[in-house]
Amino acid sequence: MPGSICLSFHFDAISLWAGTFEMTTPSPVSRGEFGARVAVPRILKVLERENVTSTFFIPGKTIETWPDLCREILDKGHEIAHHGYQHVSPMGLSKDEERAQLQAGLDAMATHLDGYRAVGYCSPVSDLGAHTLELLIELGFVYDATMSAQDFEPYRVRLGDVVDADATVTFGQESSLVEVPFTWSLDDFPQMEFVWGQLEGLADPRKSESMWLDDMDYMFEEVPNGVYPMCFHPQVIGRGSRMRVLERMIARGKEHGGVFKTFREAAEDWADANPLTG
Secondary structure, three states, X not given: OOOEEEEEEEOOOHHHHHHHOOOOOHHHHHHHHHHHHHHHHHHHHHHHHHOOOOEEEEOHHHHHHOHHHHHXXXXXXXXXXXXXXXXXXXXXXXXXXXXXXXXXXXXXXXXXXXXXXXXXXXXXXXXXXXXXXXHHHHOOOOEEOOOOOOOOOOEEEEEOOEEOOOOOEEOOEEEEEEEOOOOHHHEHHHHHOEEOOOEEOOOOHHHHHHHHHHHHHHHHHHOOOOEEEEEEOHHHHOOHHHHHHHHHHHHHHHHOOOEEOOHHHHHHHHHHHOOOOO
């Protein structure tokens, strides 16, 4: 069986700037708005032309702000997954506070997307809080896409890992939750975005493309039945020359004979082939 290509789009829009970066002045807000006004329609056009399905990780606030666009994403056959509610870090939240953020995101989907229920999650800041994993299982999620113990293969999430101050590790027990791996090296934001005083991206799109395609080639050559998990942000990849990078990545995946899947499909296919034991 050929490898799978999972394209994801973190449709943060304004919530990224107002939530994570706490920026609410007109300029950063407008950068987030570009994601909804321009980038997502461009991306949907390319995906439809190429007959490719993907996963959009969307915060609840984005769904509340642009419900029609989010419904269009679903209508075109893509998956919507959970990406927090206000795009704030789960680290430091109490269990009740984090449960409230997760539930608010689910409620936004149910209210504005005709009862839709996400089964996948990726942390807004690509790190998890002390209670995140047990809450995801409590709330019935199928997969997470935040951790990096594999690169091109899903795996079972463990609960109860303990890492002491002296770096002694005690591993917990595998759970029903499947991890579809994440890595910053397959993420457009640190490569291409600029945040004053915090991030100096703006790399040549061809540099990023070369790195990403080399990883794709490696997976197809060296990891049988692998899963290639790419993370894009519409407000980043949706500009000019960067859209050509997306198009060429889709073309390379097709050259390899890759199967384009949603993250949910990849997680469920892997779980079916690797049932939880014990």
